[in-house]
Amino acid sequence: MTIKLKLELASGQSLEGAPLELLSKGVPIARAVVDALGLVVFDAKPGTAELAVRVDSEI
Secondary structure (H helix, E strand, O other): OEEEEEOOOOOOOOOOOOEEEEEEOOEEEEEEEOOOOOEEEEEOOOOOOOEEEEEOOOO
8 A cells, every 4th residue: 555645844844855654553664755845655554553654763
Protein backbone atom coordinates (compact mmCIF):
# COMPACT_ATOMS: atom_id res chain seq x y z
CA MET A 1 0.00 0.00 0.00
CA THR A 2 1.27 3.46 -0.83
CA ILE A 3 0.54 6.38 1.50
CA LYS A 4 1.22 9.87 0.13
CA LEU A 5 1.37 13.02 2.27
CA LYS A 6 1.96 16.72 1.60
CA LEU A 7 3.54 18.46 4.57
CA GLU A 8 3.49 22.21 5.14
CA LEU A 9 4.70 24.14 8.17
CA ALA A 10 2.70 27.16 9.29
CA SER A 11 5.97 29.12 9.34
CA GLY A 12 6.53 28.39 5.65
CA GLN A 13 9.84 26.64 6.33
CA SER A 14 10.78 23.67 4.19
CA LEU A 15 10.88 20.13 5.55
CA GLU A 16 13.01 18.98 2.60
CA GLY A 17 15.30 16.13 3.57
CA ALA A 18 13.54 15.41 6.87
CA PRO A 19 13.46 11.67 7.60
CA LEU A 20 10.00 10.52 8.69
CA GLU A 21 8.67 7.29 10.17
CA LEU A 22 5.20 5.84 9.70
CA LEU A 23 4.05 4.24 12.96
CA SER A 24 1.47 1.58 13.68
CA LYS A 25 0.71 1.12 17.38
CA GLY A 26 3.86 3.13 18.15
CA VAL A 27 6.13 0.86 16.10
CA PRO A 28 7.86 2.12 12.93
CA ILE A 29 6.55 0.25 9.86
CA ALA A 30 7.98 2.45 7.07
CA ARG A 31 10.47 5.27 6.56
CA ALA A 32 10.66 8.02 3.95
CA VAL A 33 12.28 11.41 3.29
CA VAL A 34 10.43 14.65 2.50
CA ASP A 35 11.18 15.97 -1.01
CA ALA A 36 11.62 19.59 -2.15
CA LEU A 37 7.85 20.02 -2.66
CA GLY A 38 6.98 18.78 0.84
CA LEU A 39 5.79 15.41 -0.48
CA VAL A 40 6.52 12.11 1.22
CA VAL A 41 5.55 8.60 0.12
CA PHE A 42 5.46 5.59 2.43
CA ASP A 43 5.27 2.01 1.22
CA ALA A 44 3.65 -0.21 3.85
CA LYS A 45 1.88 -3.53 4.08
CA PRO A 46 -1.92 -3.29 3.80
CA GLY A 47 -3.84 -3.58 7.04
CA THR A 48 -6.18 -1.92 9.49
CA ALA A 49 -4.59 0.14 12.26
CA GLU A 50 -4.24 3.68 13.55
CA LEU A 51 -1.26 5.34 11.94
CA ALA A 52 0.96 8.22 13.02
CA VAL A 53 3.93 10.02 11.48
CA ARG A 54 6.96 11.31 13.38
CA VAL A 55 10.34 12.76 12.52
CA ASP A 56 12.95 9.99 12.69
CA SER A 57 14.74 10.41 16.03
CA GLU A 58 18.13 9.69 14.42
CA ILE A 59 18.46 13.24 13.00
